[in-house]
Amino acid sequence: MSNLLHVDSLGYDINKTRNVFSDLTFDVNEGDVIVLQGKSGAGKSTLLKCLAHLIEYKGEVRYRGSQPRAIGVPSYRTKVAYVPQRPSLLPGTPHDFLKALSGFSSRTKCAKRSKATRDYADYVQIGKAWGVDEELWSRNWSNLSGGESQRISLAIAVGLDTAEVLLLDEPTSALDPNSTNLVERFLLDEMASSESELKAIVWVTHSDEQAQRVGTRFLRITQTGCEEERGYVEP
Numbered sequence: 637m638s639n640l641l642h643v644d645s646l647g648y649d650i651n652k653t654r655n656v657f658s659d660l661t662f663d664v665n666e667g668d669v670i671v672l673q674g675k676s677g678a679g680k681s682t683l684l685k686c687l688a689h690l691i692e693y694k695g696e697v698r699y700r701g702s703q704p705r706a707i708g709v710p711s712y713r714t715k716v717a718y719v720p721q722r723p724s725l726l727p728g729t730p731h732d733f734l735k736a737l738s739g740f741s742s743r744t745k746c747a748k749r750s751k752a753t754r755d756y757a758d759y760v761q762i763g764k765a766w767g768v769d770e771e772l773w774s775r776n777w778s779n780l781s782g783g784e785s786q787r788i789s790l791a792i793a794v795g796l797d798t799a800e801v802l803l804l805d806e807p808t809s810a811l812d813p814n815s816t817n818l819v820e821r822f823l824l825d826e827m828a829s830s831e832s833e834l835k836a837i838v839w840v841t842h843s844d845e846q847a848q849r850v851g852t853r854f855l856r857i858t859q860t861g862c863e864e865e866r867g868y869v870e871p
């Protein structure tokens with residue numbers, strides 16, 4: 637299986653003083669669903685942000701052998717995409733957001749099946765499969781529930797279909813068991829489909845059951861490094 641991300645001696649300090657983690661070295665390969673483990677505050681969300689090149693870090697991350705800056709950070713982020721646990725409060729509606737996103741040239745260039753220009757209806761369809769009513773796409777983000785905005789953000793990330801690696805931060809934390817099941821199934825089907833760009837997921841979850849259902853690898857991070865576990869272990 638080909639290597640997608642190589643993470644070498646990655647470290648993150650808050651304000652250059654407090655060390656959150658250091659010396660994280662691991663690979664993300666095609667077919668991996670890596671469940672990130674670590675106690676609360678260990679830096680799981682921070683690690684995802686580093687991998688998405690959203691915050692400054694020490695060490696190196698390479699995507700298919702190249703550094704994000706060499707690829708161009710906006711293009712890199714279309715290939716290695718971060719979906720936050722709680723979408724930051726965006727202006728306007730999800731529909732407005734999609735229109736703005738579709739206009740970014742980095743996305744248009746990367747789209748294999750012209751999904752950057754795919755119909756609004758296609759995204760709505762993905763959302764519908766997860767129980768998101770069409771009407772919600774035209775509602776202001778600020779008036780959506782946590783679970784609604786979480787599913788819509790994920791539907792947008794998956795629908796764009798430019799990312800080979802998705803970085804998911806507790807993607808179903810606000811969902812009921814049925815919606816959780818639908819989202820998990822959809823993501824694993826996308827991973828298995830040769831039509832989809834998606835080739836690997838780094839997944840943060842606090843659910844033991846979910847970790848067992850979706851994980852193919854289990855990586856524990858600590859302040860001083862990371863290690864592979866045989867399965868999910870409660871922090």
Ligand SMILES: Nc1ncnc2c1ncn2[C@@H]1O[C@H](COP(=O)(O)OP(=O)(O)OP(=O)(O)O)[C@@H](O)[C@H]1O
Nearest residue numbers: 650656674675676677678679680681682683840842
């Ligand atoms: N901007 C920031 N300023 C100060 N401290 C921060 C900042 N961002 C994160 N931290 C701290 O860094 C540490 C790692 O946070 P992070 O959210 O990555 O942990 P986590 O493992 O995802 O936690 P949880 O499992 O509770 O979601 C925490 O101690 C957090 O308080």
